[in-house]
Amino acid sequence: MSETLETSFLQLVKIMDELREKCPWDRKQTIQTLRSMTIEETYELADAIIDEDWKGIKEECGDMLLHILFYAKIGSEQNQFSLQDVIEGISEKLIKRHPHIYGDVKVNDDEDVKKNWEQIKLSEGKKSVLSGVPKTLPAVVKATRIQKKAKQVGFEWENKEDVWKKVDEETNELKDAVLSGNKDEMENELGDLMFSLINYARFLQIDAETALERTNKKFIDRFTKMESMAADKGKQLAEMSLTEMDALWNEIKKA
Secondary structure (H helix, E strand, C coil): CCCHHHHHHHHHHHHHHHHHCCCCHHHHHHHHHHHHHHHHHHHHHHHHHHHHHHHHHHHHHHHHHHHHHHHHHHHHHHHCCCCCEEEEEECCCHHHHCHHHHHCCCCCHHHHHHHHHHHHHCCCCCCCCCCCCCCCCCCCHHHHHHHHHHHCCCCCCCHHHEEEEEEEHHHHHHHHHHCCCCHHHHHHHHHHHHHHHHHHHCCCCHHHHHHHHCCCCCCHHHHHHHHHHHHHHHCCCCCCHHHHHHHHHHHHHHH
């Protein structure tokens, strides 16, 4: 750590200490009250990454760093852990889980690295390769993580063609469920189909969460433009027929 970087980091730590001592709002916070704000900050960082907004990424990284310092400060107050414990802990973990860098283990590619990573975690006492998947992850992200972890122990399709056959199979099962009219069965089969599509995206080396979010943003952009075009005609969308709205939508798509 350079002297300038060290000075900047220690200044931020000092600011955190001062805020915790002197600011009524900062003094009031607990790990429970911070949790939802940390999740919000994580999503704000994710938004900036999707937009490739480097200025935004820089700012959100700062907010995330502040949250880490906040948790470490509270941990220290509760005599649970210190900021130094956090830093030393992650350093030790990185060294232990990269024996191909800090030991004599040989790897051929990043897949070997990930397989070693999972095996090391199991040797540390993890009961399942899936135990590290957070319960509160959004469903699409969680499905991707589950599939990637299962892959590290060889539970994986051989090629994307076989995965697409599974997509077809689950599509037909969903159609049958729809015909049955059983809501619980429909939900179950829709989940299976979505899980299979996420798996297929992974075989295409596409992040399903990012792909869906791009579509969300595209829809929002087109829909708001449609609202604006309707307003230019002196109308609101609720006053227009589906045919009229569809014509606006197609005009926007062409543009």
